[in-house]
Amino acid sequence: MTGTQAQFWTPPAGAYNAAIDMVDRNVREGRSEKLAFVDPAASLTYGQLSERCNRFANALRRLGVPTEHRIALIMLDTIDMPVAFWGAIKAGVAPVPLNTLLTPEQWRFMIEDSRADAVVVSADLYERVGPVVEEIAAQRSLHVIINGGADHGQLSFDRLLAENSPDAEAADTRADDVAFWLYSSGSTGAPKGTKHLHASAMHTAKLFGQEVLGFSEDDVVFSAAKLFFAYGLGNAMSFPMSVGATAILMPGRPTPDSVIETMRRHNPTIFCGVPTLFAAMLANPSMSHGAGSTRLRLSTSAGEALPEEIGKRWQEKSGSEVIDGIGSTEMLHIFVSNRPGQVCYGSSGTPVPGYDAMLVDDSGQHVAQGEIGELVIRGPSSAEGYWLQREKSRRTFRGEWTYTGDKYRIGEDGNYYYCGRTDDMFKVSGIWVSPFEVESALVTHSAVLEAAVIGREDQDGLVKPKAYVVLKPGVAADANLFENLKEHVKAQAGAWKYPRWVEVRTDLPKTATGKIQRFKLREED
Ligand code: 3UK
Numbered sequence: 001m002t003g004t005q006a007q008f009w010t011p012p013a014g015a016y017n018a019a020i021d022m023v024d025r026n027v028r029e030g031r032s033e034k035l036a037f038v039d040p041a042a043s044l045t046y047g048q049l050s051e052r053c054n055r056f057a058n059a060l061r062r063l064g065v066p067t068e069h070r071i072a073l074i075m076l077d078t079i080d081m082p083v084a085f086w087g088a089i090k091a092g093v094a095p096v097p098l099n100t101l102l103t104p105e106q107w108r109f110m111i112e113d114s115r116a117d118a119v120v121v122s123a124d125l126y127e128r129v130g131p132v133v134e135e136i137a138a139q140r141s142l143h144v145i146i147n148g149g150a151d152h153g154q155l156s157f158d159r160l161l162a163e164n165s166p167d168a169e170a171a172d173t174r175a176d177d178v179a180f181w182l183y184s185s186g187s188t189g190a191p192k193g194t195k196h197l198h199a200s201a202m203h204t205a206k207l208f209g210q211e212v213l214g215f216s217e218d219d220v221v222f223s224a225a226k227l228f229f230a231y232g233l234g235n236a237m238s239f240p241m242s243v244g245a246t247a248i249l250m251p252g253r254p255t256p257d258s259v260i261e262t263m264r265r266h267n268p269t270i271f272c273g274v275p276t277l278f279a280a281m282l283a284n285p286s287m288s289h290g291a292g293s294t295r296l297r298l299s300t301s302a303g304e305a306l307p308e309e310i311g312k313r314w315q316e317k318s319g320s321e322v323i324d325g326i327g328s329t330e331m332l333h334i335f336v337s338n339r340p341g342q343v344c345y346g347s348s349g350t351p352v353p354g355y356d357a358m359l360v361d362d363s364g365q366h367v368a369q370g371e372i373g374e375l376v377i378r379g380p381s382s383a384e385g386y387w388l389q390r391e392k393s394r395r396t397f398r399g400e401w402t403y404t405g406d407k408y409r410i411g412e413d414g415n416y417y418y419c420g421r422t423d424d425m426f427k428v429s430g431i432w433v434s435p436f437e438v439e440s441a442l443v444t445h446s447a448v449l450e451a452a453v454i455g456r457e458d459q460d461g462l463v464k465p466k467a468y469v470v471l472k473p474g475v476a477a478d479a480n481l482f483e484n485l486k487e488h489v490k491a492q493a494g495a496w497k498y499p500r501w502v503e504v505r506t507d508l509p510k511t512a513t514g515k516i517q518r519f520k521l522r523e524e525d
Pocket of ligand 1 (some may be wrong): 231302304326334430
């Protein structure tokens with residue numbers, strides 16, 4: 001076991017509401033006029049943020065949403081997202097930010113599973129989200145709140161803010177109350193509502209944001225990773241808000257061009273991305289010193305392993321380091337990371353002080369130095385558990401320790417080296433892909449009999465889905481079919497999940513019980 005037992009921050013034993021600490025404290029400490037959030041259309045000072053959070057908290061109370069219930073957020077990254085998120089927390093209602101790239105069926109599952117009483121939807125997403133939420137609202141009580149645009153006959157976010165008072169008492173919560181949920185996906189079964197506590201955001205902000213990244217009031221952060229991911233939530237809300245810094249929000253898709261444009265316009269000091277984005281930006285002709293910012297001091301990478309080559313080239317071209325660290329929805333943010341000034345590209349670095357790490361074998365024993373084991377983590381920001389998934393909670397959260405499902409090895413240099421997942425899951429652009437869901441999408445296509453999917457490295461060392469398909473009799477395997485299959489998966493499972501390679505087989509390797517042996521396909525590959 002490595003790491004420290006240091007206790008950096010003990011939340012109060014009595015009343016503690018995260019919104020007071022993250023939002024209102026900035027006002028109390030004299031930062032009312034300080035910019036908290038900036039998006040392409042508008043900005044919010046800490047004073048305005050505090051007032052609007054109060055208005056939204058009051059709106060939820062007026063709508064009759066009880067404390068300890070949930071509100072789903074299907075929102076683009078604009079200044080209204082922090083208002084909805086922290087306003088709900090202030091009212092003691094748990095916001096559940098959902099990935100805006102999901103399919104309607106996935107949103108339906110999460111709204112139903114969480115038993116959300118209300119949902120806030122960005123107007124720009126309503127065309128896709130509307131049918132699902134209207135269908136649910138026809139069956140049971142669900143307040144549908146539309147943010148920024150035509151209200152489609154539903155509640156309007158802006159109107160709710162205007163109609164409610166800018167003063168609100170915080171719900172009487174404790175540090176150990178559930179504050180918000182995030183959905184975590186797994187290789188099998190349904191996504192898991194992961195319950196985080198009021199103290200957890202501040203723990204991650206202090207341990208990783210402040211102590212490792214050195215976040216201070218003078219920082220301006222831009223996270224291309226969105227607020228609905230735990231990674232983006234920490235980068236662009238908890239970390240800057242914990243010190244009264246400023247976050248730049250971008251509602252659109254993070255392409256190299258849109259990201260560089262945003263960097264040029266706002267000159268962030270810290271930039272947070274995922275490996276595929278760093279690779280794409282390096283391949284973009286507009287990539288220059290600071291990636292467009294005149295004062296970039298640091299970048300961070302997470303979500304999947306940052307290939308050594310991409311880290312080195314980023315440092316060379318941007319003129320500053322990229323800090324790769326591993327985090328998870330279950331631990332809320334990064335727990336093993338590189339350190340500014342001591343980066344070892346190709347590794348995840350060492351445990352973040354405040355977290356303990358150990359590598360264990362299948363029987364739970366520590367592995368010998370240099371051997372591969374499952375990474376198990378202890379730290380104050382671990383989730384309380386999964387909602388209505390007792391068996392999975394028991395397996396993942398064992399006493400003080402959280403089982404990551406990641407294989408690691410500690411090098412001679414003391415750094416942690418990523419060695420893959422203990423299951424078949426992999427990450428594309430930092431977002432989980434379960435082979436099972438891509439396979440499930442493929443077999444719904446009329447040409448496909450059976451399918452198996454693995455993660456495979458492309459020429460940049462980044463993992464993308466590769467599909468093996470068994471076709472139905474009489475179907476011709478031509479380029480047209482491959483294009484059709486890709487489009488089919490995009491529509492069924494999510495844009496980033498489509499197979500970049502498709503190989504036709506006459507059969508697939510299987511166990512006696514008929515489970516596809518993906519490891520055999522990986523070995524062949
Ligand atoms: C993988 C990495 C190698 C790993 C996350 C930063 O990604 C986040 O959370 P998720 O729940 O996924 C967790 C899993 O993703 N992973 C993440 N970072 C790395 N693998 N190197 C890395 N640097 O399999 C892990 O178990 O989506 C990342 C902060 C908060 C997060 N939730």
